[in-house]
Amino acid sequence: GQNIDQPTEMTATEGAIVQINCTYQTSGFNGLFWYQQHAGEAPTFLSYNVLDGLEEKGRFSSFLSRSKGYSYLLLKELQMKDSASYLCAVKDNFNKFYFGSGTKLNVKP
Amino acid sequence: DGGITQSPKYLFRKEGQNVTLSCEQNLNHDAMYWYRQDPGQGLRLIYYSQIVNDFQKGDIAEGYSVSREKKESFPLTVTSAQKNPTAFYLCASSTRGPLYGYTFGSGTRLTIV
Numbered sequence: 001g002q003n004i005d006q007p008t009e010m011t012a013t014e015g016a017i018v019q020i021n022c023t024y025q026t027s028g029f030n031g032l033f034w035y036q037q038h039a040g041e042a043p044t045f046l047s048y049n050v051l052d053g054l055e056e057k058g059r060f061s062s063f064l065s066r067s068k069g070y071s072y073l074l075l076k077e078l079q080m081k082d083s084a085s086y087l088c089a090v091k092d093n094f095n096k097f098y099f100g101s102g103t104k105l106n107v108k109p
Numbered sequence: 110d111g112g113i114t115q116s117p118k119y120l121f122r123k124e125g126q127n128v129t130l131s132c133e134q135n136l137n138h139d140a141m142y143w144y145r146q147d148p149g150q151g152l153r154l155i156y157y158s159q160i161v162n163d164f165q166k167g168d169i170a171e172g173y174s175v176s177r178e179k180k181e182s183f184p185l186t187v188t189s190a191q192k193n194p195t196a197f198y199l200c201a202s203s204t205r206g207p208l209y210g211y212t213f214g215s216g217t218r219l220t221i222v
Contacts, residue, residue, distance in 0.1 A: 033210045040197070040218070041215070042214060042216050043211075043213050045212075048210060089210075096142075096154070096157065097142075097154075097201075097211060099153075100151055101149075101150055101151035102151050
């Protein structure tokens with residue numbers, strides 16, 4: 001079966017750094033993706049990892065350890081507009097995605 | 110510009126009625142997907158199609174039906190057999206290969222009245 005776990009909710013302060021963790025157990029692995037979703041809107045792509053290590057993209061970075069089934073999304077210099085849900089998704093060998101329940105991030109002034 | 114279009118954005122349905130949600134893409138993507146999202150929850154896969162004239166059930170296919178007669182189109186019908194259809198429905202498409210993620214449509218919010 002497929003199991004992807006993320007914390008339900010996190011709160012951080014504007015200007016700070018926050019790390020959102022994701023652990024997964026899937027029968028196949030062909031990449032791990034992070035999406036941002038504002039309330040009532042469609043998810044938008046943030047980052048992608050297929051090999052172990054850190055991928056940096058501006059204020060956002062994502063890390064993957066395949067042996068540990070673990071990833072995190074790091075958001076730096078938090079802004080109020082970063083308040084959203086962050087979805088971790090694993091792509092299997094058949095082009096299907098499995099999503100975690102999402103982490104709701106609240107950024108406060 | 111290429112993209113994926115869902116319509117309508119908001120849809121109201123009386124109990125006992127079937128309703129069809131539209132999803133069209135001009136990205137030349139092979140695969141298309143339908144997800145359902147309930148408040149505070151993640152995305153659950155309803156149906157997916159990797160190629161024209163072929164589709165497979167996802168995790169929660171009961172009460173739903175789809176067709177894939179054209180590469181660009183993947184409509185979802187919510188039937189009266191679906192017990193709790195009020196939700197946010199997202200359509201997505203993807204090309205094959207490990208390097209590509211989903212492109213999502215803007216979603217349709219279906220409400221039973």
